[in-house]
Amino acid sequence: MSDVAISAREIDEVDREKAESVHESEDNEAQYLHGWPFVWLALALLAGSFMLALDNTILATAIPQITSDFNSLNDIGWYGSSYLITQMSLLPTCGRVYTFYNVKWTYIALLLVFELGSAVCAVAQNSVTLIVGRAVAGVGAAGLLGGAAVIVSYCIALRKRAMFMGMISIVYGIGSVTGPLIGGVITDNKRLTWRFCFWINLPVGAIGLALIWWTLKRPPPAVKAGLSKREKLRQLDLPGATILIGAIVCLLLALQWGGIVYRWSHPKVLGCLIGFILLLGIFLFLQIRDQEVCTIPLGIFRNRTVSISTTFMLFIQASMVTITYYWPLYFQSVKGTSARDSGIYLLPLCISSSIATLLCGWLISKIGYYVPFLWVGAPILAIGCGLYQLVSVHAPAGEWIGYQIVSGAGYGLCISVPILAVQVVLDQADVPTGCVMVLFFQCLGGALATSIAQNLFTDKLLRVLEDVDGVDGAAVVRAGAKDFRQVIRPDRLELVIEAFGSALRDVFWLALACAVAALATSAWMEWRKMPKQKKQEVPSVDS
Known part of the structure; x- marks a missing residue:
């Protein structure tokens, strides 16, 4: 479960405020959209926000079935990391594109890239094609994250922007929470299958594309449109x-x-x-x-808060991504539930995280201190991950529901803090760069977590199955998380299920280790308070 789009919104609010000094000083109120054009633009950007939020979580409950269809249990890590790798690596680059080229056509082009990636995933006939499609979609997602706020800064009046960004936040939260459930319902439908998890992006994206096309008839010029083609390419790095x-x-x-x-x-x-x-x-x-055009400005890490914030974000996101991807695997492989039910069973984690994020933002806006939330959230997340070790094959619902609520609340209490911290300590000119670096390490944590967790899971599963007579471990892996029951003798099925449970506990040890590492990192965070004069510059996070 990724909060990338939420954090990107916060970055973009800073970018918008920099642009406001230009637009407002020129008194160009007439350029802003009103009436129905404003409504159409709002619908377009809200559709994009919902689509990105859904794409972050919808695949969690579909992965077990995908591994069975493609005999690709070894590729679980790539389904998440391929999307995050391209999104992470191209986030700074795509952000710069909007300063060089027409805002309208740039957004449309990147939306089409995202749609292309989704279409490739939907028609994939093997695991490799699906992974490639996810990587292509990640390129588009990197550009859509920043594009929405750039359009908002150009086309929506200042007095309406706070309300509009709140609407985007609500829509994103709804998409994130309902993603696993929607993915499960779609995957269980024999006519739709898991492929509709990707097909669904096409009509939603088409609506956004048509509305952007119609609404932005005269988009404002790019800030650095006058640079030569060679210089533009150089600065994109x-x-x-x-x-x-x-x-x-x-x-x-x-x-x-x-x-x-x-x-x-x-x-x-x-x-x-x-x-x-x-x-x-x-x-x-x-x-x-060439530090003027570099992808990662290394000099910014001399600031202790930036270094600690990015490291903390890497570990905390690694912990949460591990949990999000492997709880549905527990429900479908160990409990034998449907994809839809596994999405329902993941709701305690999603809802508690969203509520805690909202609570954290409200409390920080009241008291001003943000560092304590790192010291509270990370250990609560670690406690939740530790409790996962108590989950047995036949664990009652009351156990894993409670454990999910604990870990979700811990994550929600601290996930917004790093992005706020860098905005407090950096000069206004460096704030966008600092926030992008936090996002960068957030994606990196998710990408690394899926790969390491996959290695731990498969290694433990094969080692345990070696000791089970009459079971071919390689055949179990090839069959996937859903269909392995079909290749196992009935008298050996319980032992294989126990092997899956044991392997999953190793994965949850990784989540615990990452949460503890995040807590240890937070001990070095500078004790600071949000100054009153920055209250308008640092938006609260409301999931």
Whole structure:
């Protein structure tokens, strides 16, 4: 469950306030949309917000069935990480695109990229195609995150913006919470199947595209439209983003292959690790050489709050993504539930997280201090993850509902703090960069978590199944999380289910370790209070 779109909204509110000084000083009230054009634009951006929120969580309950259809239990990690890798790596680049090119056509182009990626996923006939489609969709998502707020700053009057961003927040929250349930209902429908989880993006996106096309008849010029084509490409830092994607892919391949597909000493695993080190070195060299256009401005990490905030976000998001992806696997593989029911059973986690995020934003706006929420939220999340170790194969609903509520509340209490902290300590000119870095590490945490969790899960499952007579562990993995019951003798089924439960407990140890690491990191956060003069610059987070 990703809060990327929520955090992106906060970044974009800062960007809008920078633009306000220009637009308001020129008294261009006439350029803003009113009446029906305002309504159509609102519907377009709300549709995009709902689509992105849904895409973050809808796949969680569909993955077990996908692994059975494609015999791809080993690829669970890639279904999430491929989307996050491209989104993370291209987030700064896509943000710059709007300063160079026509806002309307840039948004439409990136929306079409997202739709293309969704269509590729929907028609995929194998796991590799699905992973590629997710990566393409991630490129579009990276651009849509910032594009909505840029359009808002150009087209909606200042007095309406707070209300409008609140509407986006509500729609995003609804999409995030209902995503697992919608995904489960769609996956269980024999006519729709899990593929409609991707097809659904096409009509929603088409509505947004048509409304943007119709409403923005005369879009404002880009801020840096006058630069030469060569200078625009230079400032986008496409080589840096490409090398970063390559480095992260090498790392994830090594993490997923090592000890499962190949030995850690195998040339392919070692080659990926070496490739990661070399590409990372090249990337860092490029960032240091030209810091004016770099993808990651390394100098900003000299600020202690920025360094701690990004590290905390990496660990806390890794913990939550692990939980979100593997609880549906528990329900469908161990409990034998349907995809729809697994979505219903995940609601305690989603709802408690949303409520806690709202409560956190309200409390911070009242008391001004934000650091204590790191010290409260992270240990509560860790307690919840620790309680997961008590969940047995036959655990009653009361147990896992309570445990989900605890971990969801812990996550919600602290997830908004890093993005607020960097806005407090940085100069106004550096705030957008600092916030993008927090988002960057949020995506990185999710991508790494899915890969590491997959390795832990598959390794433990195969090791336990080796001790079960009459069971082919490789056949169980090939069958997937839903259909493994069909290849197991009835007298061995309970033992295999126990093996799945044991493997899942190892995964939840990872979630616990990440939550503890986040808590340890937060101890170094600077004790600061939100100054009163920044209350308008630092929006509250309301899930």
